[in-house]
């Protein structure tokens with residue numbers, strides 16, 4: 448087998464993408480395929496060729512990711528990774544990861560991020576699971592919501608999702624710096640929120656959009672499908688939530704109340720919400736909500752110093768980190784991180800190590816959702832100076848759970 452890694456040429460996109468579909472065993476709806484084509488950054492996507500055939504794919508998006516403190520940090524969004532079934536377990540993925548991380552470094556992006564088809568794949572390349580996605584099936588016919596003051600002042604209005612997209616996007620953009628793990632929209636990406644191929648609806652309605660307004664001003668929105676179901680003559684439909692964003696607790700709660708109250712439905716189904724989503728604190732019976740939490744966004748510091756300087760810290764911190772990075776050895780060594788709520792500097796040092804960890808653990812802890820203390824309890828972070836772990840764990844923590852609202 449002689450294979451060659453090449454940059455994707457736009458004319459090869461269909462063949463390139465077909466390898467991805469083959470590897471995943473899926474066929475995308477035409478509308479989604481067109482979206483994927485339109486957002487592919489060919490100049491930073493690679494294919495592995497075996498003669499005239501594409502046998503491997505990997506792409507990257509030029510994202511900006513929100514981090515603790517609200518900065519938007521350049522991050523390569525690794526995507527569309529596949530190896531043909533005939534060419535697996537011969538190192539093709541490894542060669543693509545090598546090429547890609549070298550390219551990310553050359554571009555000066557401090558981070559690479561991805562969502563994994565399987566959690567076991569990317570740790571070896573230095574990616575750590577940094578956010579969680581919460582799913583739930585809420586028995587809305589049995590569970591009540593306790594609304595905060597002001598919810599009754601919110602007006603709700605149904606609107607065409609595409610027609611109100613620009614207003615919703617303005618609201619979304621205001622939320623991005625408030626929660627680590629969110630992506631600033633690149634041009635064209637706003638369409639992802641309203642993609643609605645009929646063949647993906649599974650018998651449900653077209654996408655619906657409800658706006659929450661206060662005195663005519665947009666303060667929240669939710670996008671959802673209704674999935675009708677009848678058990679005999681009893682209506683047991685489901686509300687399938689796609690997106691919900693709100694500016695304040697009153698607008699947030701009013702939207703949830705609306706979703707709970709939709710006629711002929713008895714459950715609200717969520718697939719990807721933040722782990723600390725506040726509805727959990729409004730419900731009368733959390734046991735009837737079947738909450739489940741899984742891994743979300745994986746973060747890989749590509750330039751440890753720049754990445755650690757790009758975020759702020761909850762409390763003052765001064766710690767020497769001994770980082771190991773087998774796949775990107777330029778990060779290996781000791782780094783002194785000195786910072787706090789206003790900013791940080793992180794530079795190489797010869798001082799003795801105070802915490803020892805691999806770049807994967809650093810990636811997991813980076814957005815403040817995975818505690819350095821928990822990683823230490825798992826034996827994945829080692830404390831070399833007494834007190835260093837507690838200080839760093841407190842400083843790294845985020846007051847809101849980091850969260851990636853949509854896949855890519």
Ligand SMILES: CC(=O)SCCNC(=O)CCNC(=O)[C@H](O)C(C)(C)COP(=O)(O)OP(=O)(O)OC[C@H]1O[C@@H](n2cnc3c(N)ncnc32)[C@H](O)[C@@H]1OP(=O)(O)O
Nearest residue numbers: 470526527528529530535536537538539540541561564567
């Ligand atoms: C960001 C994204 O796009 S996620 C999407 C990833 N793609 C998919 O899941 C599609 C289906 N799967 C595939 O296309 C392929 O199996 C891939 C891309 C996951 C792996 O490609 P390969 O070329 O077989 O990987 P490669 O041979 O380089 O393996 C490198 C190492 O990873 C391990 N590995 C590869 N795939 C997996 C897996 N699914 N689970 C656990 N370990 C894995 C290999 O065993 C190997 O380990 P070693 O270094 O200890 O020997």
